[in-house]
Every structure is written in structure tokens, then in C-alpha cells.
Amino acid sequence: MAxxxxxxxxxxxxxxxxxxxxxxxxxxxxSLRQTVLDTAVEMGYTPKQMRSKDCRKLCIFVENMExxxxxxxxxxxxxxxxxxxxQGEFSITLLPxxxxxxxxxxxxxxxLKNGFVGGFMIGFALQDDWMSQFxxxxxxxxxxxxxxxxxxxxxxxxxxxxxxxxxxxxxxxxLGHRRIGLLNGxxxxxxxxxxxxxxxxxxxxxxxSFSEATMPYGYYVADTAKDHLDGLLSMGITALxxxxxxxxxxxxxxxxxxxxxxxxxxxxIGFDDIPLxxxxxxxxxxxxxxxxxxxxxxxxxxxxxxxxVPVSRSLLRPQLIIRESTxxxxxxx
Amino acid sequence: MAxxxxxxxxxxxxxxxxxxxxxxxxxxxxSLRQTVLDTAVEMGYTPKQMRSKDCRKLCIFVENMExxxxxxxxxxxxxxxxxxxxQGEFSITLLPxxxxxxxxxxxxxxxLKNGFVGGFMIGFALQDDWMSQFxxxxxxxxxxxxxxxxxxxxxxxxxxxxxxxxxxxxxxxxLGHRRIGLLNGxxxxxxxxxxxxxxxxxxxxxxxSFSEATMPYGYYVADTAKDHLDGLLSMGITALxxxxxxxxxxxxxxxxxxxxxxxxxxxxIGFDDIPLxxxxxxxxxxxxxxxxxxxxxxxxxxxxxxxxVPVSRSLLRPQLIIRESTxxxxxxx
Numbered sequence: 001m002a003x004x005x006x007x008x009x010x011x012x013x014x015x016x017x018x019x020x021x022x023x024x025x026x027x028x029x030x031s032l033r034q035t036v037l038d039t040a041v042e043m044g045y046t047p048k049q050m051r052s053k054d055c056r057k058l059c060i061f062v063e064n065m066e067x068x069x070x071x072x073x074x075x076x077x078x079x080x081x082x083x084x085x086x087q088g089e090f091s092i093t094l095l096p097x098x099x100x101x102x103x104x105x106x107x108x109x110x111x112l113k114n115g116f117v118g119g120f121m122i123g124f125a126l127q128d129d130w131m132s133q134f135x136x137x138x139x140x141x142x143x144x145x146x147x148x149x150x151x152x153x154x155x156x157x158x159x160x161x162x163x164x165x166x167x168x169x170x171x172x173x174x175l176g177h178r179r180i181g182l183l184n185g186x187x188x189x190x191x192x193x194x195x196x197x198x199x200x201x202x203x204x205x206x207x208x209s210f211s212e213a214t215m216p217y218g219y220y221v222a223d224t225a226k227d228h229l230d231g232l233l234s235m236g237i238t239a240l241x242x243x244x245x246x247x248x249x250x251x252x253x254x255x256x257x258x259x260x261x262x263x264x265x266x267x268x269i270g271f272d273d274i275p276l277x278x279x280x281x282x283x284x285x286x287x288x289x290x291x292x293x294x295x296x297x298x299x300x301x302x303x304x305x306x307x308x309v310p311v312s313r314s315l316l317r318p319q320l321i322i323r324e325s326t327x328x329x330x331x332x333x
Numbered sequence: 334m335a336x337x338x339x340x341x342x343x344x345x346x347x348x349x350x351x352x353x354x355x356x357x358x359x360x361x362x363x364s365l366r367q368t369v370l371d372t373a374v375e376m377g378y379t380p381k382q383m384r385s386k387d388c389r390k391l392c393i394f395v396e397n398m399e400x401x402x403x404x405x406x407x408x409x410x411x412x413x414x415x416x417x418x419x420q421g422e423f424s425i426t427l428l429p430x431x432x433x434x435x436x437x438x439x440x441x442x443x444x445l446k447n448g449f450v451g452g453f454m455i456g457f458a459l460q461d462d463w464m465s466q467f468x469x470x471x472x473x474x475x476x477x478x479x480x481x482x483x484x485x486x487x488x489x490x491x492x493x494x495x496x497x498x499x500x501x502x503x504x505x506x507x508l509g510h511r512r513i514g515l516l517n518g519x520x521x522x523x524x525x526x527x528x529x530x531x532x533x534x535x536x537x538x539x540x541x542s543f544s545e546a547t548m549p550y551g552y553y554v555a556d557t558a559k560d561h562l563d564g565l566l567s568m569g570i571t572a573l574x575x576x577x578x579x580x581x582x583x584x585x586x587x588x589x590x591x592x593x594x595x596x597x598x599x600x601x602i603g604f605d606d607i608p609l610x611x612x613x614x615x616x617x618x619x620x621x622x623x624x625x626x627x628x629x630x631x632x633x634x635x636x637x638x639x640x641x642v643p644v645s646r647s648l649l650r651p652q653l654i655i656r657e658s659t660x661x662x663x664x665x666x
Contacts, residue, residue, distance in 0.1 A: 084640070149496060152650050160645045163482060293642040300637045301647075307417070309626040309633070310650040312493045317485050317643040 002043035011039055024113070034109070041108040044138065056090040058302065059116045063097040065123030071275040073291065074122055077144065080295025081120060088303070102130040111139045118302045120144070126190055140305035142298045145191040152310035157298050158191065164287040164318035165198035168241055168269045169206060171285070171320055176329035177239040177267060178208055181232045183251065185220035185243035192217060195243060195271070211235075218247065225250030229258075238266065238329045245270035245277045248284055252325070263327035273321055282324035289318050335376035344372055357446070367442070374441040377471065389423040391635065392449040396430040398456030404608040406624065407455055410477065413628025414453060421636070435463040444472045451635045453477070459523055473638035475631045478524040485643035490631050491524065497620040497651035498531035501574055501602045502539060504618070504653055509662035510572040510600060511541055514565045516584065518553035518576035525550060528576060528604070544568075551580060558583030562591075571599065571662045578603035578610045581617055585658065596660035606654055615657035622651050 004022070008015040013032075020028045021036025022045075028036075060078060067074025082092055093116070095101075107130070111119060122144040124131055134141060134148050147156035172180055182199045185192045196215055203210045213235050218224030224247055232240060242248035248270035255262050262268050262282060270277055273288035294316055301314045337355070341348040346365075353361045354369025355378075361369075393411060400407025415425055426449070428434075440463070444452060455477040457464055467474060467481050480489035505513055515532045518525045529548055536543045546568050551557030557580055565573060575581035581603035588595050595601050595615060603610055606621035627649055634647045 150650070163645060290643060296640065296642045297637055297644060300633055300642065304630055304633045307629065309629045310623060311630060311647060312496060312650040313646065313648045314634075314644060315646045317483070317645045 002040070002045040004045075007036065007040055007043055007045060010043065011035065037109045037113050038106065041106070041112055045112075056088065057093065057114070057116050058085065058090050058118045058120065059093045059095055059111070059114070060120045060122065061095050061097050061124075063121075063123045063128075064125065067122075073272065073274055076291035077122060077295040077298070080292035081299045082295070083292070084296040084299035090299075097124075097130075102128070107133045108137055108139055118142070118306055120298050120302060121146070125188070127188055140302055142302045142305065144294065144298065147190055147313065153305060155301050155305055155311040155314060157294060157301055157314045157316070158194070159287075159289045159294065159318040160315040161191070161194045161198040161318075162201060164271065164289075164320070165195060165241065166202040166205070167318075167320040168285075168287055169199075169202045169208075171322065171326065172239045172267060172269070173206060173208075175239075175267065175326060178329075179235070179237045180208060180210075180214075180239045180241065181235065181237040182210075182215040182241045183225065183228050183232060183243060183247055184215060184217045185224075185247065187217040189220075192243060199241065218243070220244050220246060222246045222250030222253065225254045229254045233260070233266075239269070239326070240266060241269050241271075243271060245272045245274050245284060245286055248286065248325070249276060249280055252280055252282075252284075263325050264330065267326040267329075269326060277321075278323065280325070285323045285326040286321055287318045288321045290316055335373070335378040337378075340369065340373055340376055340378060343376065344368065355446075370442045370446050371439065374439070374445055378445075389421065390426065390447070390449050391418065391423050391451045391453065392426045392428055392444070392447070393453045393455065394428050394430050394457075396454075396456045396461075397458065400455075406605065406607055409624035410455060410628040410631070413625035414632050415628075416625070417629040417632035430457075430463075435461070440466045441470055441472055451475070451639055453631050453635060454479070458521070460521055473635055475635045475638065477627065477631065480523055480646065486638060488634050488638055488644040488647060490627060490634055490647045490649070491527070492620075492622045492627065492651040493648040494524070494527045494531040494651075495534060497604065497622075497653070498528060498574065499535040499538070500651075500653040501618075501620055502532075502535045502541075504655065504659065505572045505600060505602070506539060506541075508572075508600065508659060511662075512568070512570045513541060513543075513547075513572045513574065514568065514570040515543075515548040515574045516558065516561050516565060516576060516580055517548060517550045518557075518580065520550040522553075525576060532574065551576070553577050553579060555579045555583030555586065558587045562587045566593075566599075572602070572659070573599060574602050574604070576604060578605045578607050578617060578619055581619065581658070582609060582613055585613055585615075585617075596658050597663065600659040600662075602659060610654075611656065613658070618656045618659040619654055620651045621654045623649055 004015050004018050008018045018036050021033045065074040066072035067078055085092055118140040120142045126146050134154050138153050141154045143156050145158050148154050216228050218228050248268050251268050252262050260266055270284045270286035273286045277284040277286045297314055297316055301311050304311050337348050337351045341351045351369050354366045398407040399405035400411055418425055451473040453475045459479050467487050471486050474487045476489050478491050481487050549561050551561050581601050584601050585595050593599055603617045603619035606619045610617040610619045630647055630649055634644050637644050
């Protein structure tokens with residue numbers, strides 16, 4: 001680990017200047033301060049207050065996920081994280097990430113200059129340029145629904161998609177269904193890949209057939225249903241898993257327009273169990289993600305990373321909530 | 334949750350008798366005490382002291398794993414668990430499990446009567462009859478290297494075999510190897526299944542061929558090498574992954590007897606990085622499991638389960654340690 005002296009030598013400035021840069025003194029220029037911080041990060045410097053047990057500032061970064069009201073997906077995740085953290089005297093900052101922030105701020109430098117000892121990222125997509133920093137960051141960081149290989153400072157938390165999707169498929173099999181499709185969310189999303197993989201694994205394990213046409217990608221919005229429903233129905237499916245509850249709500253709506261009865265003609269299963277799911281007509285059978293517990297798990301896992309335990313993945317058990325959008329398959333005419 | 338009164342009514346005894354049974358008073362018979370405890374477990378009773386934040390007794394159960402000296406696999410796992418727990422004022426009991434214990438004690442009843450709020454199981458095999466209790470236990474329990482579906486009170490911790498095996502295979506590919514075998518540990522072991530699955534996944538992803546004959550099961554002991562080495566060599570392999578370091582040590586020894594040079598004629602990779610690995614001749618390239626960190630992770634995960642966060646799996650990043658038992662593949666003659 002670099003010292004202040006080494007950073008000063010490297011930059012050709014005095015140790016006092018480096019110290020001012022690291023401590024946010026306002027009698028050096030902002031550009032010099034930034035240079036000091038960037039260099040400190042590059043050289044692996046950790047400020048004394050970040051090494052002490054008393055400093056426990058954590059930052060939650062949110063992008064592309066709604067979280068402001070209890071009916072939105074991110075609300076309980078953030079609440080759970082805060083609840084778990086409150087037992088350990090951490091202070092939590094919530095930061096909605098803007099494109100401007102991503103352009104202006106390097107992650108490690110931002111964390112260092114603000115004294116954050118760990119980060120929790122929700123709602124990001126791995127193909128964002130900014131996310132590539134998580135391949136190399138040395139700041140303990142937990143990613144919700146994203147997974148990065150190799151970096152021991154970074155961990156993924158998510159629901160156990162293999163269990164959730166298999167529970168849904170087993171439920172449909174018990175109802176007599178064998179032609180089961182998956183209307184997935186966005187291509188290039190880490191979580192879409194995991195759910196597709198889970199679908200393939202489970203269908204294979206139960207000797208059910210599937211093809212590219214039975215597992216199209218869409219988007220994580222209701223509207224995606226109208227682009228894919230006819231194609232899926234033409235494959236003869238009698239039951240449809242959806243990448244999330246919003247997609248399922250769109251499927252139910254599109255079925256209504258086509259006079260296809262849910263569940264009599266088509267069983268539909270969602271994913272997430274957001275509050276909307278129980279209010280749909282018919283109420284939606286769905287794989288519940290325990291959002292508050294995911295938030296708590298993120299905190300516990302971040303604690304492990306801060307204590308140099310290189311967790312790569314932590315998975316939570318989802319639960320199949322059976323409501324009225326699934327029913328026995330119709331007898332063939 | 335059942336009350337003392339309900340248990341008393343169910344058994345047709347007084348509440349005082351139930352209370353004595355639960356509190357270990359010695360003025361009721363041992364058989365009545367056992368009946369009270371078993372009934373309390375069945376009815377979902379949790380004694381007051383187990384509900385309080387002050388009672389934090391945890392039990393580590395060990396079977397079929399050596400742990401008494403630092404060169405043995407279990408030693409650092411237990412040490413890491415104790416270290417992480419020491420920060421939270423938990424008291425830890427270490428219990429080597431005997432066949433007699435398994436015959437005499439039901440898990441939930443044992444935990445209840447001893448006031449343990451969580452258990453950590455290392456070295457067990459899932460096919461043990463006793464382990465079937467983990468399908469239904471309500472006591473927060475972490476299993477090392479074993480995975481049970483569905484039960485939200487039980488979690489698996491392990492190294493990330495997919496990452497570890499893929500790192501090993503990528504290393505061999507960089508050395509020019511394409512015919513790579515896996516001499517696995519015991520069939521019916523959860524961890525053998527995961528490593529086999531990881532081998533199949535990685536070989537498939539890198540377009541390398543394999544068959545049942547290139548991935549035989551053996552046992553997690555050095556001796557298993559002599560039963561399988563000739564068969565593997567007859568498949569034309571130039572590199573061999575081993576289920577653990579002991580198997581790899583046996584492979585090196587059997588190669589010596591056959592005048593096969595490691596690594597010139599055959600590259601060998603172990604798994605675990607126990608202290609023996611660096612002392613072999615040649616020193617062993619191996620996938621290191623971070624044993625102390627696995628123990629710490631078990632503790633953190635148990636904390637999550639105790640706080641009703643239904644973690645199903647927590648995985649730790651292993652690391653490929655490159656020593657001298659791997660080398661570029663020989664040019665074909």
C-alpha cells in the first residue's frame with residue numbers, strides 16, 4: 001500500500017500538498033486535488049480513516065430502477081439494506097446515477113474522496129462503459145443481478161433463478177403442461193441470461209422440448225408482449241413464463257384483446273411478485289423475489305467483502321406464489 | 334409459534350412440567366424431558382432465550398474431515414469461523430459427530446435443548462440418513478460443500494467451482510493442451526458433481542472434447558490414482574485436473590512409477606492448495622480454496638439466516654496457484 005510520501009514523490013509535490021488533496025483542503029486547486037486523488041487510487045493508497053473500524057460510510061448507487069414508492073421494485077431492496085446496516089452503525093448515502101456522473105467520476109476516486117468503504121449497485125447494465133471499472137476496482141462492491149468474474153473485491157447478489165424457474169416449471173408440469181415458453185426480458189442483460197439458462201436446464205431435466213422460438217428475448221416492459229405473443233402461440237405453447245411481472249401483465253392484456261382466456265387457454269407466470277401481481281385480473285402466479293431480504297443480503301455480503309472474504313455470488317431462495325393465472329392444461333380436442 | 338401452554342395441552346401434562354422439560358430441570362424423567370423437547374420442536378416452539386439477542390450459541394458439527402492440525406483441510410475453516418464470530422460475541426461449540434450421536438440425536442431437538450441458534454456442518458455427505466433432516470429443519474444451518482433445495486433455513490457455502498475449474502482449463506489451453514481429463518473424487522458427493530459439471534461447462538465453452546472416460550470418479554484419496562491413471566492416459570490426455578490435492582499427489586507418484594514425467598509428459602493440477610501441495614515434487618499447480626475465508630463466510634451467512642434472509646448459496650472465489658506441475662504440451666512426434 002502506497003504512503004503519502006510515495007504519492008508526493010511520484011507527483012513531484014510535497015507531502016503536505018498530497019495530504020491537502022486527500023483531505024479536501026480548499027487551498028489547493030481542484031485539478032491538483034483530482035490528480036492527487038487519481039494517483040492515490042492508482043497507487044493503492046487507503047486513507048487512515050478508511051482503515052479504521054469507526055469509518056463506515058457506504059454508498060448505494062441506483063440507475064434504471066424505480067425505488068421511490070413501496071410499489072416499485074427497488075424500494076424494499078434499499079430499505080432492507082438500510083435496515084441491516086442500521087444494526088452496525090453504518091451511514092448510508094443513496095446516489096441516483098446520472099449520465100453526467102458517469103462521465104465525470106471515476107468510481108474508485110469518487111469512493112476514496114468521499115470516504116466510502118463499500119458500494120452497492122442496483123439497476124445497472126453490465127454493457128455500460130462505466131461498469132467496466134468493476135473488473136478492476138479495489139473497493140468492496142456488491143452488484144445486484146450482475147456478475148463479474150475474477151475480481152475478489154466484487155460480488156454478485158441475486159435470487160436463485162435456477163430454483164425459481166424450476167419451481168415454476170414443476171408447477172406447470174403438475175398441471176399437465178408440456179409446451180412451456182419463456183418470454184424473456186432484454187438480451188444482453190445478465191439476469192435474462194441466467195433465467196434463459198435456468199429455463200434450458202429445467203426443461204432439459206424434465207425432458208421437455210424447447211427451441212429459440214419458445215424463448216424469445218423482449219424487454220422488461222408490458223409492451224413487449226404484443227411483439228412476441230403471436231409467435232409464441234404459433235409454437236403451440238400452453239403455458240408461458242415471463243421475465244418479470246410487467247411482461248406478464250402485458251401478456252394477460254394481449255390475451256384479452258385476442259379472446260384468449262388466461263388461465264383456461266394459456267397459463268401465465270411472472271417473476272418478482274411486485275405489488276401489481278396480486279392485483280392483475282386474474283391475479284398472477286409468480287416467482288417472488290424477497291426484495292427486502294435481497295437488500296439485507298447485499299449488506300451482509302458487503303460486510304464480508306470489507307473483511308476480505310472474496311464472495312463471488314450470494315443467492316437467495318425465491319418462492320413460487322400460486323394465484324389464479326395458472327390452471328390445468330386443456331384436454332386436447 | 335407454539336406456547337408452553339399449547340405444548341402442555343397437546344401432551345396432557347401441566348405447563349410446569351413442560352417448562353421443566355424445556356429448561357433441563359432434573360426432577361422429571363429423562364424420557365418425559367425428551368418427549369417435551371421433541372414435541373416443542375414439532376410444534377415450532379422457540380424458547381425465550383433463543384429469541385433474545387443475548388443468546389448467541391452456535392455449534393460446528395464435523396464429520397469425515399480432518400481439522401486438528403494446521404496442515405489439515407478443516408483447520409482453517411473452523412478457525413476462520415471462530416475469528417468472524419469473535420467480533421459478535423458468539424460462543425462456539427465444536428462437535429465431532431459420531432455414528433452414535435447420529436443414532437441418538439435428532440438435530441432440531443439437540444439444538445433446542447442446548448440453546449444453539451445456528452449450526453455449521455462440515456465434512457458430511459448428503460446421502461447420510463442423518464442429513465435428510467436438513468430438508469425440513471427450522472434451525473438456521475450452513476452446509477459446507479453440500480446443497481439442499483427449498484429449505485429457507487439452510488444455506489450452502491462452497492468455493493466457486495465454475496470459476497476455479499475454468500481458470501485451470503484456460504491455463505492449460507494457454508500451454509497448448511487440448512486433451513484434458515478430470516480425475517474426480519467420490520461419486521454421489523455434491524462437490525464432485527459440481528466439479529464435473531464445471532469441467533463439462535468449461536470444456537464445452539472452449540470447444541474441447543471429453544467423454545465419460547476422460548472424467549472418471551475415484552475417491553478423495555491419493556490411492557485412487559493407481560486405479561484410473563492408465564485408463565486416462567489411454568484416452569490420450571496430456572493434462573489432468575484432479576478432484577483434490579491428495580488425488581494429484583497420487584497421480585504424480587503413479588507417474589513416477591511408470592516413468593512418465595510431470596509436467597513434461599503430463600501436466601497435473603490439484604484442487605484445494607493444502608500445505609502439502611507446495612511440497613510435492615514437482616510443486617503442484619492447484620486451485621486454491623480460501624479455507625479461512627470459507628469459514629468466515631459461513632459465519633456471515635449463518636448471521637443472515639438467523640436474521641431470516643433465505644440465502645441458498647454463497648460462493649467464494651478460488652484462485653489458480655501456478656507452480657511447476659504444469660508445462661507446455663509436448664510437440665507431437
